[in-house]
Amino acid sequence: MSCAIVWFRGDLRLADNPALSAACAEHSQVLPLYIHSPQEAAPWRPGAASRWWLHHSLAALNERFHAKGGSLHIRHGDALSVLRQLAQATRAEAVYWNRQYEPAAIARDTRIKEALRLEGIHVHSKPGNLWREPWQVATKVGEPYRVFTPFWRSLRTDLDGSPPLPVAQAAQWLRLDGGLPLSALELLPRIRWDTGFGQLWKPGESGANELLEVFCDDALSSYAKARDLPARHGTSRLSPHLHFGEITPRQIRAALLRHADRRDSRNRPDPEPYLRELGWREFAHHLLYHFPTSTQEDFNPNFAGLRWAEIGEDQLARWQSGRTGVPLVDAGMRELWHTGWMHNRVRMVAASFLTKNLRVHWQSGARWFWDTLVDADLANNTLGWQWVAGTGADAAPYFRIFNPVTQSQKFDPDGVYLRRWLPELADVPTRVLHEPWADPACLRRTGYPSPMVDLAASRQAALAAYSELRRVREVPD
């Protein structure tokens, strides 16, 4: 009887799980293990919304194992010590895991791999959550990509087209005493701010697959146009499921193609626009892997000289709680607080308002998103913030400053999204809804705040700071 441990981390699923499938194929007994060690992710320990998701996702994974006659063994503490102890207790010959790409995870896994191998335990790390490993995509001269379009062109010609792996089944799932109940990890908030979360989300593998089916049936065919409209459910909302590895890009692509094939050629939805967005996710992981300091440094070093503004806690709190007085920004920040998610178009506008109009460093915003997003993902969040701030690889030029009024007039013309999240403005006529300050009586009547900055003047101030930077450094147009 040979035994293996499968260490679950960002891959909380049974299907299309290379580490689990390999362990089940190569060993007769398999112990599924989760180790809670947030300190090992420092300085990016999971935020509050991520912890909520993690709790429910682990519960769902455990249920999946129960249905198959197994159980997820849960432990807390230093990962290497726990693995050593369990390898000894079970006489495991091998440990399997799927790779993660955050700098802290890479350092931890390298250390653990070396230590276990020295002790005669085989370690198998598998690719699991991307189409291609970050080092497999390179320019003609073998360098990492810094621009999305050529990265995507290269990746697109070489997507992993192999079919997803079926749900893994061990000859015998090993059940061990001494594991912790999930509640012992204390992942759920003490003060229950999470009531809205449960109504919207179903963490876990089956929740991910249901959402994918709904997306394919209802939204895939209109995705290219509807993905920019925050009032519509025009996007997949798969981001937290992808982050926690409850579903893989390979499974999604297979489902999209299957779905397209079921339709006749005239009504066949084009999966390309959606695959391209998953391409941005791959690009973000490619950048994080090759440029690990980009989580705390401007990708473009010339921006190190940019003058950011110092604003008080109370001012920052107005942005965080959706009380800036700018409707599209406030609607987005309140959606984030209530649901743990924000529409991509509104993320861009809210981030632009913080970094350009308020000129607050992008890292303050990234930290808030990290704590409040259920899909908080180091690679995607860093890319998103640096892109909007203009400091990143393949970023929007700094001088392209989103105008939140024209953005909401264009992408939420009837104000459906604004009214959903700003109930105090529900009865305001659409012509004033996008800029209620234009009608002082409306502000008095509704109690909605005046804008915390003048949009035009703050835009000019940001452009002046940028001109100053360009004068002293060589920042391209």
Ligand SMILES: Cc1cc2nc3c(=O)[nH]c(=O)nc-3n(C[C@H](O)[C@H](O)[C@H](O)COP(=O)(O)OP(=O)(O)OC[C@H]3O[C@@H](n4cnc5c(N)ncnc54)[C@H](O)[C@@H]3O)c2cc1C
């Ligand atoms: C300031 C800012 C911060 C962001 N932070 C995060 C984050 O922490 N986690 C996160 O997953 N996404 C982040 N994004 C990217 C994007 O907003 C979300 O991935 C998207 O809104 C998730 O919704 P969805 O699953 O319905 O997307 P869909 O439109 O259905 O897209 C499908 C999938 O593609 C990927 N994707 C889509 N757009 C992007 C993008 N611009 N960059 C990278 N991957 C993308 C996601 O995995 C997404 O689930 C951020 C964007 C900005 C502007």
